[in-house]
Amino acid sequence: GAGVSQTPSNKVTEKGKYVELRCDPISGHTALYWYRQSLGQGPEFLIYFQGTGAADDSGLPNDRFFAVRPEGSVSTLKIQRTERGDSAVYLCASSLVPGGGSYEQYFGPGTRLTVT
């Protein structure tokens, strides 16, 4: 596909359950970002991947959140023991990282997570 895709588009889960959110970046983009957007707020950075490794995970709120990108393409954000406060739209973005430095990030449509 031409853009960043995220699945599922909506996810409803019960408090305490485990969820996985998937992001498929634009082909060839080596940088991948996860953001979380709560109601009435701007997106907040969670984690950034350069290739397969997490270059910075300083935005992850606690150890219930974890993300992987094992082959340097698709990424999965994993949330354990979900809490109602985790309800938000989770956005994924990708960008090219050429030597010249292109900082434009392309965003997916997001996954709306609702924890009941």
Added chain:
Amino acid sequence: AQSVTQPDIHITVSEGASLELRCNYSYGATPYLFWYVQSPGQGLQLLLKYFSGDTLVQGIKGFEAEFKRSQSSFNLRKPSVHWSDAAEYFCAVAARFNQAGTALIFGKGTTLSVSS
């Protein structure tokens, strides 16, 4: 620490009237600045960006923004608003991890309504 402030939570403009959305940033060095638009159910779309050079930047959909270092501002403007411009607008600054990767720090957004 880097931050972005969008002072106006909600603005209503008549169709055909001019628009200015305010954005103030806090960043120690020369900032990389962005404006994104988010329509309901849609992902974030980049309107324009400022990296260096000319302080007046042109974007898509007839938008422009002016970088004013002395005022730490990057206000978004459009001379004549169309009903389809109704959306949420986010200003963002890039927080550089290293030469290759950046995370975006977003403001809380301004909701634009367009009246007929």
